[in-house]
Structures are given as structure tokens and as C-alpha cells.
Amino acid sequence: MEKLISFRSPVLGALGLLSVVASFLVPDAPLFNRPESARILFWHLPCPMAATALLIMGTYFASRTLMAQGEKRREWDVRALAALELGTTFVVLTLLTGMIFGRVQWGSWWNNDPRQTSYLMVLGIYVAYFALRGAFADRDVRAQNASAYALTAVLPMFFLSFVFPRLPQVEQASLHPSRTIQSGLGSADYRWVTLLTVTTVALMAVALYRARVRAGLFELRLGHLETDLDDASAARVARPVPLHETGGGAR
Amino acid sequence: MPNSHWLNEVRAVFRKEAQCEFRGRNGLATGAVFCALVSVTMAFIFFNRNVNNPENDLRTVAGGTLWVAILFGMVLTLPRTFLSEAEAGTDDLLRLMAHPHSVWWGKFAFNALQALALTAITAGLFHLMVSPVVAHPAMLLLALLGGSLAIAGTVTVCGALASGASGRAALSATLAVPLLLGLLQQAVAAMRAAYGAGLEGAGWAASWGLLLYAMASAVIGPYIYSATWKN
Numbered sequence: 001m002e003k004l005i006s007f008r009s010p011v012l013g014a015l016g017l018l019s020v021v022a023s024f025l026v027p028d029a030p031l032f033n034r035p036e037s038a039r040i041l042f043w044h045l046p047c048p049m050a051a052t053a054l055l056i057m058g059t060y061f062a063s064r065t066l067m068a069q070g071e072k073r074r075e076w077d078v079r080a081l082a083a084l085e086l087g088t089t090f091v092v093l094t095l096l097t098g099m100i101f102g103r104v105q106w107g108s109w110w111n112n113d114p115r116q117t118s119y120l121m122v123l124g125i126y127v128a129y130f131a132l133r134g135a136f137a138d139r140d141v142r143a144q145n146a147s148a149y150a151l152t153a154v155l156p157m158f159f160l161s162f163v164f165p166r167l168p169q170v171e172q173a174s175l176h177p178s179r180t181i182q183s184g185l186g187s188a189d190y191r192w193v194t195l196l197t198v199t200t201v202a203l204m205a206v207a208l209y210r211a212r213v214r215a216g217l218f219e220l221r222l223g224h225l226e227t228d229l230d231d232a233s234a235a236r237v238a239r240p241v242p243l244h245e246t247g248g249g250a251r
Numbered sequence: 252m253p254n255s256h257w258l259n260e261v262r263a264v265f266r267k268e269a270q271c272e273f274r275g276r277n278g279l280a281t282g283a284v285f286c287a288l289v290s291v292t293m294a295f296i297f298f299n300r301n302v303n304n305p306e307n308d309l310r311t312v313a314g315g316t317l318w319v320a321i322l323f324g325m326v327l328t329l330p331r332t333f334l335s336e337a338e339a340g341t342d343d344l345l346r347l348m349a350h351p352h353s354v355w356w357g358k359f360a361f362n363a364l365q366a367l368a369l370t371a372i373t374a375g376l377f378h379l380m381v382s383p384v385v386a387h388p389a390m391l392l393l394a395l396l397g398g399s400l401a402i403a404g405t406v407t408v409c410g411a412l413a414s415g416a417s418g419r420a421a422l423s424a425t426l427a428v429p430l431l432l433g434l435l436q437q438a439v440a441a442m443r444a445a446y447g448a449g450l451e452g453a454g455w456a457a458s459w460g461l462l463l464y465a466m467a468s469a470v471i472g473p474y475i476y477s478a479t480w481k482n
Binding site: 066 | 478
């Protein structure tokens with residue numbers, strides 16, 4: 001399973017290639033201004049799913065960071081940081097793919113659509129998380145305070161992602177299609193390709209997350225090695241050698 | 252039955268914050284002047300325009316500009332309760348003398364009082380200068396109360412998190428504003444309804460939502476602060 005979900009896995013590469021090819025083989029969607037642009041849905045839809053899953057995971061790891069002590073706390077912080085970094089990346093991808101779709105379908109990159117704006121606010125919340133991390137030099141204090149902020153952010157994140165876009169007055173005013181998944185995603189072709197791209201993006205997200213965590217844990221171990229080396233070199237004490245013992249000095 | 256030791260600590264922290272404020276007058280006074288200036292500046296948007304004309308949508312703009320003025324004033328003023336401890340070097344002394352929950356509740360109580368005072372000043376001046384007709388006064392008051400307390404709770408937590416950092420004043424604002432944007436959307440919706448421009452049902456839902464968010468931030472805040480207590 002580990003080999004399946006890694007960047008060197010031929011299965012992941014084959015899935016990605018298959019997803020791209022399949023997305024071009026499905027027929028154009030007739031209800032769109034430019035029917036061929038509906039294909040952006042295949043890559044736009046998995047991004048907020050991955051983003052939400054990673055942000056929730058990051059919040060869980062942040063809570064584990066606060067509950068742990070010492071070295072375990074640092075390891076949980078590595079996991080929380082990896083999840084929130086990737087989650088933020090997928091939030092950016094969601095906004096970018098949405099903007100591309102909006103440009104083609106509605107004529108402008110930014111439409112002040114409530115769902116677009118609420119997701120931008122989610123991005124703002126997690127950009128502030130990274131600003132907080134950068135403000136502390138001490139790694140344990142950084143882990144502690146950043147995890148506390150991640151827990152504070154969970155309520156606004158849930159409200160902006162799940163509640164606000166579904167408020168009746170917001171849903172009516174929004175250009176963004178709602179209940180796309182509940183309506184079955186249109187034709188069977190679109191359903192199969194969407195399932196394929198969601199699977200591909202999910203596996204890719206897992207592979208990226210694992211790689212990032214490995215890198216973070218390696219950095220931690222490297223930090224320990226450097227500390228151990230510094231301690232070892234500091235343990236040497238220069239002792240003055242009396243000249244009369246060596247017989248080499250003046251009497 | 253509440254723990255009298257806990258209540259005594261909360262009262263002591265509150266009294267200490269009030270005494271510092273009355274001696275220095277650099278929190279509420281600065282915030283009040285800032286809010287007043289922002290209110291006056293925002294009122295220029297409505298120069299020579301009738302905000303109550305139903306043909307334009309200036310009632311929504313009025314609600315938005317009022318909350319921008321309130322938000323900026325609070326983000327400037329409220330984090331001072333924690334930031335000043337870090338600047339004066341008294342945060343370690345506070346850790347020796349009190350428990351984290353008591354410290355948080357005492358400071359939040361003081362911040363809530365400041366927030367209500369700033370809101371009263373800002374909203375009063377704004378309504379005097381812009382003169383919007385209030386269709387639902389009870390909704391307006393509930394929205395102002397819930398929104399002020401919700402902002403106070405969030406800004407207090409962000410001040411606590413940023414107090415040990417470099418650039419702590421700017422950082423506390425950077426942390427607080429994104430967390431409050433969703434809340435502000437509800438506050439503007441509530442104000443729009445209170446001025447008679449939006450649906451009354453949506454306005455009441457938004458107003459009660461603000462109050463519930465305030466209660467949630469007051470409940471969660473002490474636990475968040477306790478988690479960062481031992482720096």
C-alpha cells in the first residue's frame with residue numbers, strides 16, 4: 001500500500017494520465033456558455049474536498065500537539081503543519097480553478113460570488129496561521145501557539161465552508177452551482193470521470209502529505225544530530241599543561 | 252456553586268485591568284478617538300445622499316461601514332490587555348499569582364466592557380451623522396451586542412496568542428481579522444434587516460447567530476489560553 005501511494009508509484013502516474021485523457025474524451029456539456037469548459041469541474045471538484053479533509057486533519061493533529069509533551073509534541077506539530085500547508089495549497093487551487101471557470105462561464109475572474117468570497121476568507125484564516133508560526137523563534141512555543149490558533153480557527157472555517165454558502169438568501173444570490181453532487185453530476189460519463197479525478201487527487205494528496213511529514217521528521221532528527229554534535233564539541237575543555245611535566249619549558 | 256477562589260481571581264484581574272486603564276487611559280481613550288474618527292470618515296460616503304432612500308442600497312453600505320469602524324477600533328484597542336503584560340514583563344508574575352482560566356475571564360470581562368463602550372460611541376456617532384431610519388430597534392441592539400461580544404472574544408484570544416511574538420500588535424490584528432470576516436458578514440446582514448432593507452427573519456437569525464458565536468468564543472477561549480499558558 002505504501003508503494004502504491006508514493007510519487008514513484010506507476011499506479012499513481014497511470015491514474016493521473018488516465019484522468020487527463022478521460023476528461024477530454026467525455027462529450028461537451030450543453031448547458032454551459034462554452035460547453036468544453038465544463039471539464040474544469042473534474043479538477044475543481046476534488047480540490048475543496050481535499051482541502052477540507054486536510055484542514056480537518058490538521059486541526060486534529062494540532063489538538064494532539066497540545067496534548068503531547070516533549071519530542072512527541074514536535075512530531076505531532078510536523079504532522080499538523082504538513083496537513084495545514086497542503087490544505088492551504090488545495091484552497092488556493094480551488095480558488096484558481098474556480099476563477100478559470102468563472103472567467104469562461106460568467107465573463108470575469110472575480111464575481112464577488114458569496115461562495116468564492118467565503119473560500120477566500122478561509123484562505124485568509126490559514127495564511128494568518130503561517131504568519132503566527134513565523135513570529136516565534138522558539139520551536140516549542142511556535143508549535144503550542146500555532147496549534148491553539150488552528151483550534152480557534154475551526155469554528156469560522158466550518159461556518160465559511162459549510163454553513164454560509166447554504167444559507168437560503170446566499171444560495172439564491174450565488175452564481176455557484178449548488179447540490180452538484182446530490183444531483184448526480186449530470187451524465188454517467190461525467191460521474192465516472194469525476195470519480196476517477198477525485199481518486200487521483202486524493203491519492204496525490206496522501207502522497208504529498210506523507211512526503212512532507214517524512215521531510216519534517218527528518219529535519220527534526222537532523223536538528224537533534226546538530227545539537228548532539230554541538231554538545232560533544234563543547235564537552236572538550238582545554239586544560240593547561242604544566243611545562244615542568246613535559247620537560248620542554250624553561251625551569 | 253461557583254468556586255469563590257476562582258471568582259476572587261477573576262475579580263482581581265478585572266480590577267487590575269480597570270485600574271491600569273483609569274491610570275493610563277491609553278486603551279479606551281485611544282480606541283474611542285479612533286472609532287470616532289473612522290465613523291466621521293465613513294460618514295463622508297453618504298455626503299449629500301439620502302441613506303433611507305429605498306431605491307438605492309445605501310442601507311447595506313451603512314451597516315457595513317459601521318461594522319468596519321467598530322472592528323478597526325476593537326482590533327486596535329482590545330489586544331492591549333495581553334500585549335501590555337508582555338511589554339511590561341509582568342506575564343510571568345501573572346502566571347505565578349493566578350490560574351489561566353481566571354486570567355482569561357478577568358481580561359475578557361474587561362475587554363467585553365471596553366467593546367460595548369466602543370460600540371456605543373461608534374454607533375451613536377454614526378447614527379447621529381448618517382441618520383439611518385431604524386425599522387427594528389431591538390434587532391439593531393441585539394446585533395450590536397452580539398457582534399461586539401463576539402469580536403471581543405476573538406480579539407482577546409488572538410491577543411493572548413500573539414503576546415509572546417515579535418511584532419505582536421500587528422500580528423494580533425492579522426490573526427483576528429480573518430477569523431472575524433464571516434462574523435462580519437452576518438453582522439452586516441443583521442444591520443441591513445434592522446434598517447428595513449433585508450428580510451426580517453434573516454436579520455433575527457443573524458443577530459442570534461452573533462450572540463451564539465459570542466458565547467462559543469467565551470466558552471472556548473479559556474481552554475485555548477490554558478493550552479498556551481506554559482510558554
